[in-house]
Amino acid sequence: MSHTHNVILECTDLSKTFYSTEPPTDVLDGIDLTVGDGEFLVVMGASGSGKSTMLYNISGMDRPTGGRVALGGKEITSLTDAEMSRVRLTGMGFIFQQAYFLKNLNIQDNILLPALKATPKDRTGAVKRVDDLMERFGIAHIKRHGITQISGGQLQRASICRALATEPAILFADEPTGALNSTMTAEVMDALTSVHRAGTTIVLVTHDPACAARGDRVVYLRDGQILDSHAMGAWTEEGAERREDDIFAWLAKKGF
Ligand SMILES: Nc1ncnc2c1ncn2[C@@H]1O[C@H](COP(=O)(O)OP(=O)(O)OP(=O)(O)O)[C@@H](O)[C@H]1O
Numbered sequence: 001m002s003h004t005h006n007v008i009l010e011c012t013d014l015s016k017t018f019y020s021t022e023p024p025t026d027v028l029d030g031i032d033l034t035v036g037d038g039e040f041l042v043v044m045g046a047s048g049s050g051k052s053t054m055l056y057n058i059s060g061m062d063r064p065t066g067g068r069v070a071l072g073g074k075e076i077t078s079l080t081d082a083e084m085s086r087v088r089l090t091g092m093g094f095i096f097q098q099a100y101f102l103k104n105l106n107i108q109d110n111i112l113l114p115a116l117k118a119t120p121k122d123r124t125g126a127v128k129r130v131d132d133l134m135e136r137f138g139i140a141h142i143k144r145h146g147i148t149q150i151s152g153g154q155l156q157r158a159s160i161c162r163a164l165a166t167e168p169a170i171l172f173a174d175e176p177t178g179a180l181n182s183t184m185t186a187e188v189m190d191a192l193t194s195v196h197r198a199g200t201t202i203v204l205v206t207h208d209p210a211c212a213a214r215g216d217r218v219v220y221l222r223d224g225q226i227l228d229s230h231a232m233g234a235w236t237e238e239g240a241e242r243r244e245d246d247i248f249a250w251l252a253k254k255g256f
Contacts, residue, residue: 007073008170008201009035009058014067016050016057016224027053028064029224035170035203040196040235042212043205045221046256051205052174054221058203059092059172060084072169089118093163093171093200097178099155101147107158108134108143115165126165133161137191153184160191170201177211189214193235209251213243220254227254 016028027050035041043051056062058069060076068077076087088094101110108130115126134140137157142150150158156176163171173192177185185208193214196202204215212218218230230250232243 006037007034008037008039008071009033009203010070011058012068014054014057014064014069016053016062017065027224028057031067031224031226033058033219033226035201037169038196038199038201039217040192040202040204040215042215042218043203043221044207044212044218044251044256045227047207049221050224051221053224055172055174055203055205059094059170060088061094089114090166091169093166093168095156095159095163095171095173095176097175099147099159101155101158103147106144106146107139107150110147111158111162111165114162118166129167130161130165133164134158136194137161151184152180153187156180156184156188157191160188160195164195164200168200170203171195173202173204175205175207177206177208185211209244209247210240212247213240218247218250220251220256222254 011031011033014028014031015026018025018027031054043054045051053062057064060079064077068075070076071087071091076084079087111130111134112126115130116123119126131140134143137160139154139157139161142154147155159176177188180188189211192202192204204211206212214235216232216234218232219226220228220230230247232246235243
């Protein structure tokens, strides 16, 4: 984390055990993590190292077995389910490998849903925010399309619009380019770089060093622990290739 950043998210001694298995599965084992306000943090690690589980537990989608998580200085681990839902709806945005959109609504109405839920009395404001976002991410012309009528890259940019329409302080992304070809991956990563430059904090889980190169810092997970952290400074198009090589070399040393 850059020293100029204030802390937005802080996890202390976070652990997660699944008791649904016999024997129980320890997945997160004493995670200490600080994310700076406005930081673009990348989470990497081998398959099964606990990346998704960590993302779900730091974002209140799941409840850790131990430890605490504070968002903006406020502990969220002890909130009720209803309080937690409200924090997720108004303070956080989420994107996943698959866009969870409703088939019977067009793209614009899908993007509008969470924004209307967050501010039901301000439909005009929500529509304006959504229109501006769709314009900014190059999908305004397909707003009346159905979700099966657009490309995977457009669908993921729509997911980004939906996540940002509530103006969250932090955006969590779990392998958002995992199902995309390299052209669409670049489109989505350009969108995330723009989101980051506009000041939103991002936590991105990815397997792809080219995507990781967009971040300010990469943490590496192994067996549910943060093994190492690699600070990179701000991404530029000119420096992209060198950063990617640098991440490759860093990962190779960990046997990735
Ligand atoms: N609900 C669950 N019940 C039991 N075990 C689980 C559950 N969810 C995840 N796990 C286990 O936790 C471990 C970490 O899973 P997780 O999905 O967090 O890893 P990951 O690093 O994101 O992997 P990938 O890169 O393959 O997505 C795996 O061994 C997985 O089987």
